[in-house]
Amino acid sequence: MSWPALPLEWIGHTGSINCICYSPHGSHIVTGSDDKTIRIWDAETGAVVSEALKGHIESVRSVAYSPDGQYIISGSFDKTIRIWDAETGTAVGEPLEGHTGPLMSVAYSPDGQHITSGSSDKTIRTWDAETGAAVGKPLEGHSGTVMSIAYSPDGQHIISGSSDKTIRIWDAETGAAVGKPLAGHTDWVRSVVYSPDGQHIISGSFDRTIRIWDAGTGAAVGKPLEGHTGTVMSVAYPPDGQHIISGSSDKTIRIWDAETVLQLANL
Numbered sequence: 001m002s003w004p005a006l007p008l009e010w011i012g013h014t015g016s017i018n019c020i021c022y023s024p025h026g027s028h029i030v031t032g033s034d035d036k037t038i039r040i041w042d043a044e045t046g047a048v049v050s051e052a053l054k055g056h057i058e059s060v061r062s063v064a065y066s067p068d069g070q071y072i073i074s075g076s077f078d079k080t081i082r083i084w085d086a087e088t089g090t091a092v093g094e095p096l097e098g099h100t101g102p103l104m105s106v107a108y109s110p111d112g113q114h115i116t117s118g119s120s121d122k123t124i125r126t127w128d129a130e131t132g133a134a135v136g137k138p139l140e141g142h143s144g145t146v147m148s149i150a151y152s153p154d155g156q157h158i159i160s161g162s163s164d165k166t167i168r169i170w171d172a173e174t175g176a177a178v179g180k181p182l183a184g185h186t187d188w189v190r191s192v193v194y195s196p197d198g199q200h201i202i203s204g205s206f207d208r209t210i211r212i213w214d215a216g217t218g219a220a221v222g223k224p225l226e227g228h229t230g231t232v233m234s235v236a237y238p239p240d241g242q243h244i245i246s247g248s249s250d251k252t253i254r255i256w257d258a259e260t261v262l263q264l265a266n267l
Contacts, residue, residue, distance in 0.1 A: 013031065013035050014035040016033060024067060036060060038084065053089050056076040061105075064106050072086050075104065077103070080096060083132070094132065096132050099123070106149075112129060116151070122162075125138050136175050137175065139158075139175050139177075142164050148161040152215070154198060157170060157171065158172050161189030165205075166182060182213050182218050185209070192235070196241040199214070200221065202244055204231075204233065208228045208231065208248075209226055228246065231249040234246065243255050243257060243258055
């Protein structure tokens with residue numbers, strides 16, 4: 001698999017870019033920044049698609065597309081979530097309020113019916129994506145900031161990574177904790193993601209390692225992946241599930257062969 005470098009310099013934000021995501025159809029990229037705005041870009045040309053999306057009064061820390069690509073959600077240090085029309089860039093409804101601390105991560109459920117958020121208030125909240133109403137009670141259990149959240153591909157579970165150094169698995173329908181916290185990292189868990197087949201959970205940490213977990217049992221799979229010399233800020237899978245990609249404060253991106261890593265883990 002080749003990874004060509006694209007000689008594009010996309011200029012528009014006036015502050016650090018904290019989060020980035022592709023649209024489901026791959027034609028657009030959305031970014032959130034310390035300049036309090038969200039921007040939409042043409043993924044091929046790098047051209048700005050619309051005016052900056054403005055409304056947050058503090059840094060934007062997380063952005064995500066709805067599965068159908070019609071909406072964008074953003075979470076901010078201003079403790080709110082905002083919903084935007086992806087085509088027009090206009091705000092949809094009122095901000096979602098309830099968290100008592102800055103928003104660190106937002107995600108859509110795979111069916112697009114719910115929005116879930118993680119915060120420095122140590123809780124995870126779920127919202128009705130259409131009405132904006134809170135769904136159930138906040139999920140409580142972490143003893144530190146919820147740094148990252150993600151849904152399983154089938155939408156049945158939510159995972160969360162925290163500054164308490166653990167990962168938790170939750171039943172997305174009932175909000176109940178599933179099993180015990182996944183413990184092994186020696187520092188904050190900065191990013192979590194499911195593999196496309198839902199069988200594994202990948203986590204990146206301030207301890208500079210990436211860990212793989214069995215999503216069904218919660219057991220660690222093999223040894224930590226080492227190589228980064230700084231915090232692993234983000235981990236991701238391409239849709240084909242053949243690679244694990246990690247980005248770090250050491251200013252590098254690393255690509256790992258997922259099949260080889262799992263084979264070595266099972267030796």
